[in-house]
Amino acid sequence: MFELLTDPAVWASFLTLTILEIVLGVDNVIFISIVAQRLPAEQRRRARYIGLTGALVLRLGLLASIAWIVSLAEPFMSIMGFDLSWRDIILLAGGLFLIWKASTEIFEEVEGPANHGPSAAQATFSAVIMQIMVLDLVFSLDSVITAVGIADHLPVMIAAVVVAVIVMMLAAQPIADFVEAHPSTKMLALAFLVMVGMALVADGLHHHIERGFIYAAMVFSGAVEGLNLLRAKRRRAG
Numbered sequence: 001m002f003e004l005l006t007d008p009a010v011w012a013s014f015l016t017l018t019i020l021e022i023v024l025g026v027d028n029v030i031f032i033s034i035v036a037q038r039l040p041a042e043q044r045r046r047a048r049y050i051g052l053t054g055a056l057v058l059r060l061g062l063l064a065s066i067a068w069i070v071s072l073a074e075p076f077m078s079i080m081g082f083d084l085s086w087r088d089i090i091l092l093a094g095g096l097f098l099i100w101k102a103s104t105e106i107f108e109e110v111e112g113p114a115n116h117g118p119s120a121a122q123a124t125f126s127a128v129i130m131q132i133m134v135l136d137l138v139f140s141l142d143s144v145i146t147a148v149g150i151a152d153h154l155p156v157m158i159a160a161v162v163v164a165v166i167v168m169m170l171a172a173q174p175i176a177d178f179v180e181a182h183p184s185t186k187m188l189a190l191a192f193l194v195m196v197g198m199a200l201v202a203d204g205l206h207h208h209i210e211r212g213f214i215y216a217a218m219v220f221s222g223a224v225e226g227l228n229l230l231r232a233k234r235r236r237a238g
Contacts, residue, residue, distance in 0.1 A: 029052075037186075063161065091204035142200075
């Protein structure tokens with residue numbers, strides 16, 4: 001262990017992996033923040049921490065079974081020449097779920113919720129946690145595969161994942177507050193999630209889309225939205 005602490009290459013891989021894990025976790029934090037908004041205010045923080053804690057447990061559990069993770073990428077059947085692996089199935093299911101969920105949220109933002117039943121809060125809390133855990137699995141799989149490809153030592157992977165999830169926990173509340181205070185950003189975030197879902201489906205179909213393009217689009221759109229918010233603030237002040 002001491003040798004790892006004194007190896008510059010290990011520290012370089014740790015820093016690189018930590019940054020990548022944080023970037024990859026942005027999607028997860030946005031999803032959790034948006035879904036948790038459907039809960040009563042006093043339950044939102046608890047739902048976010050349960051979701052992110054679940055993400056951490058899943059990531060550590062997957063890291064502890066790296067051999068099994070690698071085997072998920074191995075095809076177990078072929079359909080009309082298309083090799084299908086369990087990783088493909090998880091990515092396809094997760095991507096379709098993310099597209100469906102984000103599209104449903106967009107529809108309700110535009111058209112309004114279908115009902116406001118008094119018992120919805122209790123049912124929603126368990127449903128929110130289940131939805132968060134489903135996406136945690138997909139994002140954790142992507143995260144762990146990235147970790148395996150960058151770092152060679154399990155302790156380094158675990159340390160990077162733990163640091164990244166702690167950063168995500170610290171960022172969850174400010175992100176949720178910002179989205180709640182600026183409703184227009186929620187629509188933009190939901191559009192981001194649709195885009196991420198499409199990328200997951202494409203990966204499941206063996207058409208990899210470089211994440212750099214997706215994050216560049218997010219940054220550009222976020223910058224434009226930031227200018228719109230600044231203009232609206234100055235108009236109100238004037």
